[in-house]
Amino acid sequence: MTDPFPFSRGGMSEQVRCHDWAATPLGPIPSWPAALRIAVDMLLASRFPGCLAWGPERIMLYNDAFAPLLTGKSPALGVALHIVWSEVWDEIEPILARAFEGEATYIENFPLVIERNDKAEQAYFTFCYSPVRDEHGTIVGMLDTVIETTGTVQAREKAEQAAEDFEREAMARTAERNRFWDLSSDIMLVTSRRLEVTAINPAWSRVLGWNTEELLGRHAVDLIHPDDHDSVALAMVPLFHGERLHDMTCRLRHRDGSYRWIAWAAVPTDDSFHSVGRDVTEERERALMLQQVEEQLRHSLKMEAVGQLTGGLAHDFNNLLTGISASLELLRQRVEQGRIGELKRYIDAAQGASARAATLTHRLLAFSRRQTLAPRAVEPRVLIADLEDLIRQTLGPSIEFTAQSDDDVWWVRVDANQLESALLNLCINARDAMPEGGSLWLRARNHHQFARARTENDLQPGQYVCLSVTDSGTGMDPQTVARVFDPFFTTKPLGQGTGLGLSMVYGFVRQSGGQIRVDSTPGQGTAMHLFLPRHEGQQVTALPVVSGPVLDTEATGExxxxxxxxxxxxxxxxxxxxxxxxxxxxxxxxxxxxxxxxxxxxxxxxxxxxxxxxxxxxxxxxxxxxxxxxxxxxxxxxxxxxxxxxxxxxxxxxxxxxxxxxxxxxxxxxxxxxxxxx
Missing domain, CATH: 3.40.50.2300 (Response regulator)
Structure with missing residues (x-):
């Protein structure tokens, strides 16, 4: 028997499993989209502190390792992020917003007082905010992974202070300097301005295995990893101009031949450089592991989308191929039996299945923006007028249809046939959403987009023609809207829809340089808005088709x-x-x-x-x-x-x-x- 979701063990997994999610904007766990379920399960399985902020309301979920950061706060599971962190919201909200715009951001060395060792303790954390996308690349959440940097901050402050102290004490040659030099766990280095080693402290032996006799007089660059030479040379330029050096990291060779990552702070004097370095190898390895976990999450989401697409494609094509194969097999048997009077039925069946297969590949190419288009200048007002009678016949008498175009609607450059098919497809979907009848509006208007696009999927600034199909039907909940353009996703009963109609419309609009938006409310209807770029080139009205006899296809010797x-x-x-x-x-x-x-x-x-x-x-x-x-x-x-x-x-x-x-x-x-x- 499969374990209940979430599949991870631990305190927070049980809390997530038992939480009343129906009372939150996320809804009950069975209604969660695949992207959310995968993200939550990987989050709960991680040993690194982390939390998710999901959806427009930024609903918060977190793992066991993150829980200590919430000590002293009200229960945070399922609560909006701005409520949980209200005391610091003004600081973190702009950075969080950038993550929801598609930019990986972080707050470095953020101070928090946490309960640890039975007392309040000042600690520092780096919060890494990464956007989480669903299978269509839409940003649906934010993953906050946390690395405690208390040791790094304290060591940096200690190193900087040590460098300043070291400069003063080195000139004074005091006993206090010598004691600090000997007892420090950080490596300390004094070089000439030609970077020849003149002194090292005992920590070198503990951290890198070198003793004083082995390094005195050697060139410091000999210990640096060859791949880091250029970056170190660049970072040291200010040092040669009398400025302090902060947070320069490079790899230094251990006596056993391996390399360790060292973070440096340094100060110049008239004839030397005084440096303090801290071993940060383990911290970098943890950061790399964290990056790999995030990459695995993105890969899992991508494979989920691929699996859904290939599964639906295989199902439909297997049906079509079986129909073609069976028709040809029976056709061959009837020819061998001499029953040629029955051949047309099998030929028609094979041709029909072939036509449906061609339609399926066309829709898939449309969704993936790989169909062959024949764009030309199109006047939307005329196109809608030409479609009006066909749409009315398709909708039937129970639906009131209104077509409206502003007088000054711009022209667009699109494949006219594909645009007609897209609008008719949307109208048919709207009809199916109004089984008891209702109202349908088709409108064309101009649209100026001024706002900066936050993500790749947002409408870019510019001038567009907006074609809207609005119905008074059943509407859709946010979970359905999020998946409405997925290939093979349909809300219709089994056998009444392929789930490729809207995905084809989406692909056509995107391939034409536009965007499609959905506004829907359960019980109140749906509006599909197609934004197509304005065409400012030559506007030529299509020539009328002249009726006449059917063209003779016989050759004349060509x-x-x-x-x-x-x-x-x-x-x-x-x-x-x-x-x-x-x-x-x-x-x-x-x-x-x-x-x-x-x-x-x-x-x-x-x-x-x-x-x-x-x-x-x-x-x-x-x-x-x-x-x-x-x-x-x-x-x-x-x-x-x-x-x-x-x-x-x-x-x-x-x-x-x-x-x-x-x-x-x-x-x-x-x-x-x-x-x-x-």
Whole structure:
């Protein structure tokens, strides 16, 4: 039987397990998001003092090692951070805010009076505030890890005081100086201005194993780790100009050949340098271990997101592949049995599953901002007007629909088809959130963003067009809003949603340079705001489509050079084009394809994949072909956005981009339209 969450043992784990979280903004433990559960479990398992501040309310959780810092305070578990630390909130709030903006910050050597050894004791701590992100990179909390630096502060104060005392006492040659020199646990060093060792105290033997006879007259740089020479030389420049040296850390060689980290303070005199060093090796090792723990936490959150994505993807694709495989298997059996009258049903089933698989990959590419887009200048007011009738038909009579656009709404540069799909998708989701009917508003307005973006996911300053879809439906709680764009996450019943619709909208908007915001309240409805950058370039109204007869896709003897490294695809495309009457010359890579063009073939059309092996990609092949035949028409085919071609940069208008997967019918239509276009 699995242990109850949290899985760690210890006093605080039990307190977390038994706490009434339903009375806090975090809600009951079963409703916690994965990011919070992982962060809490790793926090409670850590031996380092640490606490979490989670969500907008900065709700506090902490581990056993952190508990002594709260001695004398009211119960802090599940309480907002500004209440727990009200007496120092003015000091820590600005630094905490920076952590929630994405910047790792810290308060160094913060003084606190704590109960220790049955008495109040002055101690110092360094609080490291690190942002905690969920699987989408959104900052959802702050991890505060603590290192007690009481010893460091006291030793630094002691070292600085010792350096000052050492300078005075060295000149006076008093007995008090000699006694301190002999008894100090810190290493002390006197060098000439040429850095030759003139004196060391007995602590050198205890800390680094060296005695006085072995070091006198040696150059101090010989003991410094070679990798630290440059930083030490730079840090000592002020010392040569008569200034004190503080907090310079370097590695010093032990007599056994190992190295120890030493933190130095030094003062100059007319003819020498007097230095005091403290061994901080163990402190640095603890800091490194702390960094590794934080890295493990970030990796765990990342793997959680990857696992969710691959699990949903495998489930959907396995279903689709099973449908395709079963259809082909039955198709083969019916052909062998001579029952050809039943073939269309299996062909339609396989094609339908293939189309759904293409839609799935398109949505995944949209979410990951890798889909191939065809952006152009779009007037939102006209686009919404064109969509209005379709949306009304989709919503049905039980939902009151209002479309509104401000008169002066700016133009945007986006893929118009994708924007229409995104708005229709949002309207359908809104309809599903109003099963008993309601109201839906679609509005376009201008938006000026003046505030500085705090994180990468915030809206950057600039001018935007805001397209809002607002409903009066059931709304969502904060936990659902936090996951609403996760791939394969859906609130719909099983079988009624893929969980990719909103993730596709999110990816499209981000790939278009914009941002999407969600405002939702349970029982009051939801508003989805799409912010798209203003387009200030040329604004050209799209030409109307002229109705006419269906284009004849049969060839009239034209020659086509076809280049694709995928053999099956090349074979099927070539066969389909030959059946249309074209002469097709095939090549498996860019070098072979270019040799056909350079070999005297009078090609009417070049069809080339963009990503090709052999040293020449599709765009390079096209550029070389255009140097031979400037008016050659080129059809680029691609399945990945990183291989996309910006048609605005092409030297000829007789070029087109076709995105995989495509149907052979669509390919034939595109080829015919390109060859008949002047």
């Amino acid at each position: 020659t086509i050079v076809l280049i694709d490294d995928e053999g099956t695809l090349r074979q099927m495309v070539g066969e389909a084009l030959r059946e249309k009457g074209y002469r097709v010359l095939e090549a498996a890579n860019g070098v072979e394809g270019l040799s056909l063009v350079q070999g005297g073939v009078k090609a009417d059309l070049l069809i080339t994949d963009i990503g090709l092996p052999g040293g020449l990609d599709g765009r390079q092949v096209a550029d070389a072909a255009w140097s031979i035949e400037p008016n050659l028409k080129v059809l680029f085919i691609t399945g990945y956005a990183d291989q996309a071609v910006d048609t605005d940069t092409l030297p000829t208008a007789g070029s087109h981009v076709l995105t995989k997967p495509f149907t052979l019918e669509h390919l034939s239509y595109t080829v015919r339209s390109m060859l008949t276009r002047r």
